[in-house]
Amino acid sequence: EIVSAIEWALSEGPLTGRRVLVTSGPTHEPIDPVRYIANRSSGAQGSAIARALVRMGADVVFVTGPADAPRPDGAHVVEVETASEMLQAVQGVLPVDVAIFAAAVADWRAATRSDSKIKKLAGSIPSMEFAENTDILASVSQMKKDRPRLVIGFAAETDDVIANATAKRERKGCDWIVANDVSPETGIMGGSENAVVLISQESAESWPRMGKDEVAQRLAERIADVLG
């Protein structure tokens, strides 16, 4: 791995000199010191994308929540836990040429976070209030100054994948959305394969089911086409 990383570093690739941000993994939103709300995300697709971009010569910053997937060799890795920490990390990385938001960021956090473990008391079932997290994808997509040339979001859907993801692309203002169906019966979540639809302003292109590494390679090639 070290040898191949050096080979990549020394070779020119289609993305050499390009600075790319990739977010990946879930975020964890603490309720108290022992409880948290999480999104399911192994981080496998995000790591694969970062690896593909490194292979093509890009200068990759990889901002990841607490994910199981191995961190990509050759990328600069920033570890975060919450959506708010991820936003801060992203702001610290900008400006970039391309920003890819593959992380499954929590939409909400607990409105109040207890520093002590919340005790279970007889007869009292808690009701929790949430506060909305800043939408990282939308905020970067809608930057007035130094917006990345290409902003790519992800949409994990369980119903009406293309319709929901197309609406999401317009609402957020990003260039592309990589959408997939994460219904339990697809086996995509936590698996090694993915079946995605690449949605741009012009089209919705369904890719066949393939390995997450192949999805990553294809996406990286598309990015190189745009920036080349």
Place this chain on the structure above:
Amino acid sequence: EIVSAIEWALSEGPLTGRRVLVTSGPTHEPIDPVRYIANRSSGAQGSAIARALVRMGADVVFVTGPADAPRPDGAHVVEVETASEMLQAVQGVLPVDVAIFAAAVADWRAATRSDSKIKKLAGSIPSMEFAENTDILASVSQMKKDRPRLVIGFAAETDDVIANATAKRERKGCDWIVANDVSPETGIMGGSENAVVLISQESAESWPRMGKDEVAQRLAERIADVLG
């Protein structure tokens, strides 16, 4: 590892012939297909306890939630996700001589679990209702028939550790509580060491900070003393 497992299996230990249940890890309570509520628990202490009991010859059933810790060699492993699945698994394992509840079980689950991803809609911040999970430790501790001879609970506390854990022991009706302080500043959660207080009807005994394997070994020896 295979050779040592066979050695254990062939040798007589102080717990040979004893059937022991160990629960371990967190539980995950789904909100919808992509979101869940979780407890922080690496499962390291539970796995270490199961390994120590296997070494002493016990017939160990290890019921674990989605934990990072390696599963103990030589134990019969049952994997579950939610508190309700853990309860079912435990009921299927009983009767046992000793039951050790080291899992960090969620007290509450989402009252309604959505089969579709809950959409974020402008201006609508959700408020969630919870339902209480069955208390596994209390229900086994208070069994009228075939109660395990020794029922051991765990208490992860952040404040007034001994007072809270002593009250918990009485409330649940278990024999011992292994209590620890999981405040972030202790570094115990996710770490390799633990500092516990063993609480019985007679006493609260503070053990010095030591490796989780050592805590496990000491606890297994105490169990062997009682059953021997």
